[in-house]
Amino acid sequence: xxxxxxxxxxxxxxxxxxxxxxxxxxxxxxxxxxxxxxxxxxxxxxxxxxxxxxxxxxxxxxxxxxxxxxxxxxxxxxxxxxxxxxxxxxxxxxxxxxxxxxxxxxxxxxxxxxxxxxxxxxxxxxxxxxxxxxxxxxxxxxxxxxxxxxxxxxxxxxxxxxxxxxxxxxxxxxxxxxxxxxxxxxxxxxxxxxxxxxxxxxxxxxxxxxxxxxxxxxxxxxxxxxxxxxxxxxxxxxxxxxxxxxxxxxxxxxxxxxxxxxxxxxxxxxxxxxxxxxxxxxxxxxxxxxxxxxxxxxxxxxxxxxxxxxxxxxxxxxxxxxxxxxxxxxxxxxxxxxxxxxxxxxxxxxxxxxxxxxxxxxxxxxxxxxxxxxxxxxxxxxxxxxxxxxxxxxxxxxxxxxxxx
Numbered sequence: 001x002x003x004x005x006x007x008x009x010x011x012x013x014x015x016x017x018x019x020x021x022x023x024x025x026x027x028x029x030x031x032x033x034x035x036x037x038x039x040x041x042x043x044x045x046x047x048x049x050x051x052x053x054x055x056x057x058x059x060x061x062x063x064x065x066x067x068x069x070x071x072x073x074x075x076x077x078x079x080x081x082x083x084x085x086x087x088x089x090x091x092x093x094x095x096x097x098x099x100x101x102x103x104x105x106x107x108x109x110x111x112x113x114x115x116x117x118x119x120x121x122x123x124x125x126x127x128x129x130x131x132x133x134x135x136x137x138x139x140x141x142x143x144x145x146x147x148x149x150x151x152x153x154x155x156x157x158x159x160x161x162x163x164x165x166x167x168x169x170x171x172x173x174x175x176x177x178x179x180x181x182x183x184x185x186x187x188x189x190x191x192x193x194x195x196x197x198x199x200x201x202x203x204x205x206x207x208x209x210x211x212x213x214x215x216x217x218x219x220x221x222x223x224x225x226x227x228x229x230x231x232x233x234x235x236x237x238x239x240x241x242x243x244x245x246x247x248x249x250x251x252x253x254x255x256x257x258x259x260x261x262x263x264x265x266x267x268x269x270x271x272x273x274x275x276x277x278x279x280x281x282x283x284x285x286x287x288x289x290x291x292x293x294x295x296x297x298x299x300x301x302x303x304x305x306x307x308x309x310x311x312x313x314x315x316x317x318x319x320x321x322x323x324x325x326x327x328x329x330x331x332x333x334x335x336x337x338x339x340x341x342x343x344x345x346x347x348x349x350x351x352x353x354x355x356x357x358x359x360x361x362x363x364x365x366x367x368x369x370x371x372x373x374x375x376x377x378x379x380x381x382x383x384x385x386x387x388x389x390x391x392x393x394x395x396x397x398x399x400x401x402x403x404x405x
Contacts, residue, residue, distance in 0.1 A: 023054045023309040026071060026078040028064035031243075033265045037329040044325070045316050052309055062181050072097040077301035079310035085120035085129050085295035086361035087206070091369055092299070093123035099300040099307060102127035104315045112318065114337050120295055120361060130314050131335030132297040133327055135261035136349040137187060138277030145172075145252055153278045157195075157223070160281040164232040167255035174232040176254035178245030179383065182376035186363035187258055187292065189379050192220045194290040195283040199358045202290070206366040208404035212375075212396035221382065221389055223283060228386050238380060260294065261349060264331055276345075279352055288357030294365060295335060374399040 029038045035058055042054050057078065059067060064082075071077045072092055083089060092098050105111065109118060109127055121129040146153070149170055154160040164174035179185050193202045197216045204210045211217075227233060234245060234254060243266050248254035250271045257263065258280065264272055279289065298317060300310050316322055320338045327334035328342040333350055341347040353359060364372035378392045 020051055020053050021306060021309040023052055023080070023306055023313055024057065024078040025054060025080045025082075025313070026057045026059065026064070026068075027082045028059060028061045029082060030058050030060050030064075031262075031265050033330060034262075037326055040329075041317070041322055041326060044322070045313060048316065049312060052312065054313070072301050072303075074301075075303060076305065077303050079304040079306045080298055080300055080313055083129070083297070083299050084361075084365050085117070085131060085297060086365040087367060088365045088369065089121070089129045089299060090123045093126075093128045097302050098128045099302050099304060099310075100126040100128055101130060101300055101311065101314060104130070104311050104318060112320070112336050112338065114335075116359075117295060117335065121297075128299060130298045130318055131295045132317060132323065133330070133332040134293055134295040134335055135332055136353055137191070137258065137260050137280075137292045138349070138352070139280055140249065140257045140259055140263055140275055140277045141255060142249065142252060142271070142274045143276050144274050145255060151255075154281050155279075157281050157283045161226065161230075163255070164227070164230065168230075168232065172252075173234045173248055173254035174256060175227065176234045176245045176248040176257050177237050178240030178242045179237045179380045180239060180241050180244075182373075182380055183362075183364055184242050184245075184259075185379040185383060186372075186376050187260075188224065189220065189375075190292050190360065190363050191258065191280040192223050192283070193217075194292075194360070195280065195287060196220050196223060198287045199290040199360060202360060203366065206360075206363065208368065208371065208400055212393045212400055217393060218389075221393075224382070225386050225389075228383055233383065237383060260292075261332060261346070262330075264345070277349075289355075290358045290360065291353055291356045292362050293353055293359040294362045297335065368403055371399060371403050374403075 027038060029035050039056065042056055046052060046054055068081060068083065071081065102109065113131060117131050121127055121131055149166060151163055151166055154163050167174040177184050193205065196219050201210065201216055234248060237245070242259065246257060246263055246266055249257045250267055264275060267275055298314060300307065304310055318336065320336050323334040323336040324339045326332065327339055331343055331346050333341060333346055341350045360366055364376060367375065375396060378396050382389055382392055
């Protein structure tokens with residue numbers, strides 16, 4: 001035992017003598033593929049910068065969301081954390097819990113990242129967020145299933161309902177969804193809201209400016225109720241995580257899933273090439289086509305002990321080479337604007353976004369966190385008990401008044 005302790009001591013002294021800098025990164029990339037790719041990026045960083053020793057702590061996605069507040073308020077937080085752009089980041093920046101990182105962009109943020117990402121990455125004119133990748137949402141389906149049933153990809157709401165009915169008639173679950181963790185229901189809400197009311201209305205809602213009892217909100221839930229009342233969603237959705245619900249799509253038991261591109265991260269190898277997506281259907285032809293495009297990336301806690309090491313790591317992650325590797329391995333769209341879409345699937349997603357009339361982050365990324373939590377609980381409650389809608393909307397309006405006023 002004494003020999004082991006002495007060996008550890010000598011190694012520690014040697015590392016100090018060599019000027020090795022420790023770096024701790026806490027990550028929510030817990031699904032196997034993103035975790036693998038991120039670990040490979042860290043290995044590349046350590047090869048390029050042998051004076052840095054990186055420790056990556058990986059947490060389950062939902063656990064990470066809870067623990068992050070504890071880390072940011074700690075006197076000894078990690079040096080870098082994964083997180084989301086938009087209001088989710090700004091909430092922590094407004095409480096002085098984040099370190100500005102604008103100095104890592106030697107030629108300025110917009111030299112390598114789209115101007116459209118500035119507002120989502122900053123707070124009060126300071127950059128606090130490094131975008132790594134972004135992705136689109138779409139209605140995912142298996143090409144072989146649609147072909148077998150003679151289903152044409154729907155464009156309008158009526159066509160979408162017809163597809164649901166065809167799937168149900170063929171003893172399939174029309175739409176799978178897992179609402180054990182609430183955000184999947186927020187995706188349905190976002191798209192119905194954008195298709196019924198448009199993006200300006202949707203953004204005003206997430207900014208606390210529109211009552212949840214507004215007629216526009218009631219119209220959103222009227223369309224949602226059509227899907228619920230017709231039995232088009234999987235039963236007992238609250239029992240499933242999003243990955244568990246995705247399995248019903250992969251096995252051919254369900255026909256569609258409204259989900260982000262990252263659904264391919266958990267798809268079996270034999271299913272990946274059979275997956276495709278279409279734009280959420282048009283409800284009102286007078287309303288533009290708007291999409292959700294969440295941005296994922298990194299932040300630095302204000303109390304980080306190794307800020308120099310953290311910023312060196314963030315510079316590496318911001319590089320074209322690192323972003324291209326991550327995007328190519330996972331089929332994502334890199335945040336760095338010099339990286340092209342890596343494959344046909346991502347090219348199709350990019351084309352859909354470029355042809356849209358505007359984009360949002362996501363309901364719980366654009367909304368005050370406390371309001372977002374109340375809203376998503378209400379959405380899930382509605383899917384289970386649609387007759388409670390009036391009470392749900394009144395409760396959400398009470399929360400909006402309390403939180404914003």
